[in-house]
Amino acid sequence: MRIHFKTSYEHDIRLFPDRWSFLVYALLIVVAVLLPWLIDDFFLGEVTNVLIWAIAGLGLMMLTGQTGQASLGHAAFLALGCYSCIIFMEQGLPFLIAFPAAGILTGIIGTIIAIPAIRLHGIYLAIATMALSILADDIIVLMEPITNGVSGKFAPVINIFGIEIERWGTPDRFYWLVLVVAIICTLIYRNILRSPLGRAFAAVRDSEVSATAMGIHISRTKAISFGISCAITGLAGALMGFFSGIVTNETFSIVISITLLMMIVIGGLGSIHGAFFGAVVVAFLPQFLSLAKETVIGGGVAIPGLETGVFGMILILFILFEPMGIYGRWMKIRIWFELFPFARKDMFKRQKSYLKTERLR
Amino acid sequence: MSNLLEIKNATLKFGGVTAVNDLTFSVEEGEVYAIVGPNGAGKSTVFNLISRFYDPYAGSINFDGNNLLDRNADAVADLGIARTFQNIELFDHATVLQNLLVGRHRHRSTNLLQEALFTSKVRREEKRHREAVEEVIDFLDLQPYRDKMIAGLPYGVRKVVELGRALASGPRLLLLDEPASGLSVEETQDMRWWIDDIRKQMGITVLMVEHDMGLVSGVSDRVLALADGAKLAEGTPAQVQSDPAVIEAYLGAGAA
Amino acid sequence: MEVLQLLVSGLANGCVYGLIALGFVLIYKATEQVNFAQGDFMMLGAFITLGLTNAHYMGLPFWVAAPLAIAIMAVLGYLLDFFVLRHLFGQSQTAVVILTIALGFVIRFIAGLIWTHEPQTLESPLAIGDINVGGVVLGMADVAVIVVTVLMTFFLYQFFQRTKLGLAMQAASQNQMAAYFMGIPVKRVQGMIWGLSGAVAAVAGILFASKGAIDPNAGLLGIKAFAAAVIGGFGSLPGALMGGLIVGVIEPFASRYFPAGYSQIAPYTLLLFVLVFRPHGLFSQVRTKKV
Amino acid sequence: DTQGVTDTEVVFGSVNDLSGIFAAVGVPAVNGANMRFDEANAAGGVHGRMIKFVVEDNGYQIPRAMQGYNKLLNRDKVFGMLLSLGTPMNIAGFKLLDPKGIPNIGPLSAARQMLQDPIDNKYIGFSSYWDQVQVGVKYLAGEFDAKEICTMYIPSDFGKEIAESTKDVTASLGLALGGETTHKPDELDFVGSLTKLKSAGCDVITMALGVRQGITVVGTAKKLGWTDVKFLNTSAGFLEPVAMVPGGVTDGLYASAGWVDLYSRAGDAVPGKFIADYKAKFDQPASGFAMLGYSAADTVVRALEAAGKDLTHESFQTAMESLDFYDELSDAQIKYGPGDHQGVDEVTISVVENGGWKLVSRQ
Amino acid sequence: MTETVLDIKNIESFYGPIMAIRGVSLKVEKGQVVTVLGANGAGKSTLLKTISGIMDPEKGQVIFEGREIQGMEPHKVVGEGIVHVPEGREVFPLLTVDENLSLGAYTRSDKAEIEKDREMVFDYFPILAERRNQEAGTLSGGQQQMLAIGRGLMLRPKIMLLDEPSLGLSPLLVQEIFAILKRLNKDEGVTMMLVEQNAKVALDLADVGYVMEVGRIVMDDTADRLMESEDIKSFYLGHQEEGARGERRWKRKKTWR
Numbered sequence A: 001m002r003i004h005f006k007t008s009y010e011h012d013i014r015l016f017p018d019r020w021s022f023l024v025y026a027l028l029i030v031v032a033v034l035l036p037w038l039i040d041d042f043f044l045g046e047v048t049n050v051l052i053w054a055i056a057g058l059g060l061m062m063l064t065g066q067t068g069q070a071s072l073g074h075a076a077f078l079a080l081g082c083y084s085c086i087i088f089m090e091q092g093l094p095f096l097i098a099f100p101a102a103g104i105l106t107g108i109i110g111t112i113i114a115i116p117a118i119r120l121h122g123i124y125l126a127i128a129t130m131a132l133s134i135l136a137d138d139i140i141v142l143m144e145p146i147t148n149g150v151s152g153k154f155a156p157v158i159n160i161f162g163i164e165i166e167r168w169g170t171p172d173r174f175y176w177l178v179l180v181v182a183i184i185c186t187l188i189y190r191n192i193l194r195s196p197l198g199r200a201f202a203a204v205r206d207s208e209v210s211a212t213a214m215g216i217h218i219s220r221t222k223a224i225s226f227g228i229s230c231a232i233t234g235l236a237g238a239l240m241g242f243f244s245g246i247v248t249n250e251t252f253s254i255v256i257s258i259t260l261l262m263m264i265v266i267g268g269l270g271s272i273h274g275a276f277f278g279a280v281v282v283a284f285l286p287q288f289l290s291l292a293k294e295t296v297i298g299g300g301v302a303i304p305g306l307e308t309g310v311f312g313m314i315l316i317l318f319i320l321f322e323p324m325g326i327y328g329r330w331m332k333i334r335i336w337f338e339l340f341p342f343a344r345k346d347m348f349k350r351q352k353s354y355l356k357t358e359r360l361r
Numbered sequence B: 001m002s003n004l005l006e007i008k009n010a011t012l013k014f015g016g017v018t019a020v021n022d023l024t025f026s027v028e029e030g031e032v033y034a035i036v037g038p039n040g041a042g043k044s045t046v047f048n049l050i051s052r053f054y055d056p057y058a059g060s061i062n063f064d065g066n067n068l069l070d071r072n073a074d075a076v077a078d079l080g081i082a083r084t085f086q087n088i089e090l091f092d093h094a095t096v097l098q099n100l101l102v103g104r105h106r107h108r109s110t111n112l113l114q115e116a117l118f119t120s121k122v123r124r125e126e127k128r129h130r131e132a133v134e135e136v137i138d139f140l141d142l143q144p145y146r147d148k149m150i151a152g153l154p155y156g157v158r159k160v161v162e163l164g165r166a167l168a169s170g171p172r173l174l175l176l177d178e179p180a181s182g183l184s185v186e187e188t189q190d191m192r193w194w195i196d197d198i199r200k201q202m203g204i205t206v207l208m209v210e211h212d213m214g215l216v217s218g219v220s221d222r223v224l225a226l227a228d229g230a231k232l233a234e235g236t237p238a239q240v241q242s243d244p245a246v247i248e249a250y251l252g253a254g255a256a
Numbered sequence C: 001m002e003v004l005q006l007l008v009s010g011l012a013n014g015c016v017y018g019l020i021a022l023g024f025v026l027i028y029k030a031t032e033q034v035n036f037a038q039g040d041f042m043m044l045g046a047f048i049t050l051g052l053t054n055a056h057y058m059g060l061p062f063w064v065a066a067p068l069a070i071a072i073m074a075v076l077g078y079l080l081d082f083f084v085l086r087h088l089f090g091q092s093q094t095a096v097v098i099l100t101i102a103l104g105f106v107i108r109f110i111a112g113l114i115w116t117h118e119p120q121t122l123e124s125p126l127a128i129g130d131i132n133v134g135g136v137v138l139g140m141a142d143v144a145v146i147v148v149t150v151l152m153t154f155f156l157y158q159f160f161q162r163t164k165l166g167l168a169m170q171a172a173s174q175n176q177m178a179a180y181f182m183g184i185p186v187k188r189v190q191g192m193i194w195g196l197s198g199a200v201a202a203v204a205g206i207l208f209a210s211k212g213a214i215d216p217n218a219g220l221l222g223i224k225a226f227a228a229a230v231i232g233g234f235g236s237l238p239g240a241l242m243g244g245l246i247v248g249v250i251e252p253f254a255s256r257y258f259p260a261g262y263s264q265i266a267p268y269t270l271l272l273f274v275l276v277f278r279p280h281g282l283f284s285q286v287r288t289k290k291v
Numbered sequence D: 001d002t003q004g005v006t007d008t009e010v011v012f013g014s015v016n017d018l019s020g021i022f023a024a025v026g027v028p029a030v031n032g033a034n035m036r037f038d039e040a041n042a043a044g045g046v047h048g049r050m051i052k053f054v055v056e057d058n059g060y061q062i063p064r065a066m067q068g069y070n071k072l073l074n075r076d077k078v079f080g081m082l083l084s085l086g087t088p089m090n091i092a093g094f095k096l097l098d099p100k101g102i103p104n105i106g107p108l109s110a111a112r113q114m115l116q117d118p119i120d121n122k123y124i125g126f127s128s129y130w131d132q133v134q135v136g137v138k139y140l141a142g143e144f145d146a147k148e149i150c151t152m153y154i155p156s157d158f159g160k161e162i163a164e165s166t167k168d169v170t171a172s173l174g175l176a177l178g179g180e181t182t183h184k185p186d187e188l189d190f191v192g193s194l195t196k197l198k199s200a201g202c203d204v205i206t207m208a209l210g211v212r213q214g215i216t217v218v219g220t221a222k223k224l225g226w227t228d229v230k231f232l233n234t235s236a237g238f239l240e241p242v243a244m245v246p247g248g249v250t251d252g253l254y255a256s257a258g259w260v261d262l263y264s265r266a267g268d269a270v271p272g273k274f275i276a277d278y279k280a281k282f283d284q285p286a287s288g289f290a291m292l293g294y295s296a297a298d299t300v301v302r303a304l305e306a307a308g309k310d311l312t313h314e315s316f317q318t319a320m321e322s323l324d325f326y327d328e329l330s331d332a333q334i335k336y337g338p339g340d341h342q343g344v345d346e347v348t349i350s351v352v353e354n355g356g357w358k359l360v361s362r363q
Numbered sequence E: 001m002t003e004t005v006l007d008i009k010n011i012e013s014f015y016g017p018i019m020a021i022r023g024v025s026l027k028v029e030k031g032q033v034v035t036v037l038g039a040n041g042a043g044k045s046t047l048l049k050t051i052s053g054i055m056d057p058e059k060g061q062v063i064f065e066g067r068e069i070q071g072m073e074p075h076k077v078v079g080e081g082i083v084h085v086p087e088g089r090e091v092f093p094l095l096t097v098d099e100n101l102s103l104g105a106y107t108r109s110d111k112a113e114i115e116k117d118r119e120m121v122f123d124y125f126p127i128l129a130e131r132r133n134q135e136a137g138t139l140s141g142g143q144q145q146m147l148a149i150g151r152g153l154m155l156r157p158k159i160m161l162l163d164e165p166s167l168g169l170s171p172l173l174v175q176e177i178f179a180i181l182k183r184l185n186k187d188e189g190v191t192m193m194l195v196e197q198n199a200k201v202a203l204d205l206a207d208v209g210y211v212m213e214v215g216r217i218v219m220d221d222t223a224d225r226l227m228e229s230e231d232i233k234s235f236y237l238g239h240q241e242e243g244a245r246g247e248r249r250w251k252r253k254k255t256w257r
Ligand SMILES: Nc1ncnc2c1ncn2[C@@H]1O[C@H](COP(=O)(O)OP(=O)(O)OP(=O)(O)O)[C@@H](O)[C@H]1O
Pocket: B014, B015, B017, B018, B019, B037, B038, B039, B040, B041, B042, B043, B044, B045, B046, B086, C290, E134, E138, E139, E140, E141, E142, E143, E168
């Protein structure tokens, strides 16, 4: 087991716990940057897609994993980010301004929406946000003059200092753009986690009473969490728009909201890794199944909806196997290796566990 | 000495139950003031009134010249009032260190933007918070548990962590709800020294609820005995312990 | 007259939502788990009945097929708990939410496989015939759905309030460990409630299918039933019925009197409106914690 | 050389809905197409090339559809797209197909944008919703001397096209639009909207609803005793199950579409054989969309034949534009030409009678 | 002639990778009161949880009246006649006091007797009678503790596992509760296993005592003899020479370490 000898307060504050993990992440980033030369356009497109979902996952993770507020309506904020970015660009703003502006606008609107929503807990919040996601569809239609209603909008070509970026024309550049955004969002997320705000989020999640007694303003903290979450989600939404090329009222449906929540739970609530792991499962697994099906039973459609059905079954197995999400399993495997050869075989056998009501607030 | 906390004619009812009944008392700066009384006498409710979790039906609560009733629950901590809970309310999915750091929340002076970028100011502040917290950890001998999750800690340690969290906020008034319940004799003795040091070395005023009369008489300057939400007796520990009404309602004949 | 017609149809309509809502409120009340597949259970119940009774499937008489389907769904619900959910015992409720969402995918897939994706109509005696009282028309299915829903809500409410088992179920949802200490077989109790809610889903499915056609995506209706349950106060049985009725009644009035483009958003707008004023629904099941 | 073509194989792709809300359309269509391709392959392929048909399920979600395109274009390198479902999905796809000149054939969307510029690589099988409503409303207005035309729709591209066409044809007939109502795909009670339309005095109502909903609407109207109104469905609701609802609930419902109902011709040789073959192969009754899928695949096979051994996108376009044949299965003349990329120009109008669709007019 | 009702053999229990009980063996004779003392985190609660089936031991056996019950589902253990009054109250917060008590009698069906026992509990704790329709979650800490104990009595157990029953109770009530326990033990012959921080009252009541330390039993003897032990006196009873800990950093070393 690696033991960190803490010699200064800096130690806990640092971005990476030790040099080893710094090296691992540095290597990861180098590989990520070089990826377009390593894999073909198909896989590059898939990786890009996974990264976009991971960014969206980070957004929802901030709210659900860190602050404990489950939202089933984040597709609405994807839509908001997407539409506002495209509209800003149509108004002539360069991408480098329009994109962050879209994030900020989504964050602000998210905060405003949060004001009534923060009094809600658990399932009430989940269903209220779900209603929001359903209404978003209609609101886009009703706001036809701005959103172009059911006909939708086309994503313009991104231009950064004369470099044109387009998902299909220049998939590698688009990938790098997404990668940069993903890294920035991860850094911001990590920074918030290691500062007072991040701890306030966790405090609100674990015990509202004692958070209050410690001087944390519950509503304000939740609203801020909502805001940051929506801002990151908005950025992901904008990228999703560029990825699809077209957005309509049907693009960001309730199914997307549900998928997002599913993603972070399967990845592992409350961790940055979880958002990325979850994105791989949710965004790439269906594609993987489609590839697998071809090699196993050949092309064509032997059984309609097979991929979705199998996808559902695999998700069920994932949850049964590891209710704490993939990140939970990842940690266990790491601990196992670190303890090697002293780990017991049944070290992680699940001990019986019991729940108490969540109806007390 | 001046009164730090003043409660006047406070009354609170839950349906038909009068939990606090026209209660008046005050806590002087620098003293240890204990509240004792039978189960259900309204002791925790008094704490909850001070924490602003409940609104009193009548009466006033003043802290160092501030009317607490003008404030929201989260603004109470800003004045320098910290508390622990009878049933332990910690942040279960965080480590001991993080729990204590949350105690520092009222000293936060950075904003969202600075924190998102982790500017040097945030870094400086974080260091300062950690220094303060490490002092508390040293004081309460919590080093072995620093990076442990709360969820797996024994009851007694959690009690101490909760005390630490309250201390980390650097309060002027500390409210302790049954600090020694569930602690062994040895740990209760530690608690006694800690409370003594908190008052003497840190100059923090302590208001506590406790059933362990040994601890109460060992550390407190004054004791208030409560029954059915109203004052039964008030005075030095010895006076209260020998009060027949208190013996009858609370201590029992067997108590020495 | 028109208003009366709208009201009466709205009530019948709302009872369907109420009936689905009843299904997950039951589960919530006894386990605090949220079943996102309840709508799909309903769809499955409807299809099983259809498979048993429709002429080009098995052709059993409706009054044999319906109870049989209800029984099958009850068994399926129990088995689901036994083989799947029990492995998540004591795990966080989000895990169950995700599991039931995924389960919905699987149920839809299986239903599509067996009964295809084209809409089909249940050959139900309830589907035929109307009742006309002074110009207000109600289909037989509507009448049935109202009667059944009201009766079921009443009996289930009594069950939870009055019987030992009902009390034990509530206890099991509030503190699983303490329930075990009392000798309550918590897991078996949970299995029973999943079975019961499977049966309720089948009843809802039969009545729903009697009102129109069904296809494997009919379970999406569950979303609106969620809105209904939340308006009522998640976990309250009368609340589920009440929320269902409110959503049901608002719909026809909104379509009648609101302009096109706005009418269809009425139920969800109402939901948000209710939650702004009563964050935990009309019959709140949430308490503040005493510290 | 052209992607998706080798000496032994030609690859077609499809981004379809096999599990979502339009699976009732997508699944039989894909089945039908596979049936035709299997026949062609069994007969040795076309010019020695086997036809491979790769279908990606999008569950009616745009993000999934984009993944499907990524796979089909970047990995399978398809020669052409066939029967892709969903208007926004198809439109999103055009951005990728157009630059490479990859043909998009017979999309399962009757939106007018399916033939948006450039049309070189786009081929649609039959009339658009727009045309169907135009023809249908004119027919019903003429037949029944209607005064008030109304519309019920889901606010989506599909609904909007039908609603706008209704408004357009109403205006051109010199009539007023009596009323309109909008709906969610999960709505199940239509008493409110029908009361509204009834009080507006509607004579003809065009519908752009889900299949299940269409059935309920017609049934509810009858229940409310409103019998002197004509409902008009489009090809999206022109399905056997709609006609087969027990108790004659849907009797009198009109639908305008681009083909003639399959079962009304079950007695004829070709349709009869198709119904039997389909049942034998998939153990399910064939549906109108199965027929469409088969027919679209048939068109592709014919075009491949006509294109000759040297298959490129150009030779394929020339071949498509040369097609002109009578399709017995769908009972329609299919004709493409330069500048005419719509196969069937005819609009058919049918009505439900005795549990089946009866053709009443074709124009 | 004594009869062993509960025989614990070499139990090991884990929380994930953490070993909380490291091979504990002990015996409880019929009609005895056995107390387990130990510092915080020694594993006392874990031991009781392992007996009542709330946790599964990884090794070892729990034998109750000759049958192995380790790893059994907890409700079956209750069915054997073992009741566990847990640490930290664990009432059903949204149910009323009355309903909580009724659930205590869940395994019983003798209506008249149940009502009698309910009256008995109300007799012991009159405040509960007063609050019979109050939701248990809103009771004060001590009232909840009374309810938890009362609820345990409603089960009419053969053996009671009591985890810190005096937690949060007023001195008067502590005396009363121990009087009640004594009466149950003497009059009704209920066997008891008692975990207590309040060692004095526990040893007063108990026949036999065990001392646990980091998951192991380090000492066992009759209660009387334990009371005389120097270690017990200074660590658990708080007897000490005046001023021994006047300088607080100094602690007496435990001899068993
Ligand atoms: N939310 C509430 N609803 C109803 N009654 C309540 C509520 N909160 C407290 N009570 C009642 O008020 C009284 C005082 O409770 P409180 O918790 O203050 O007692 P306490 O003195 O702290 O007792 P203990 O020593 O047992 O902790 C009790 O009788 C309790 O039942």
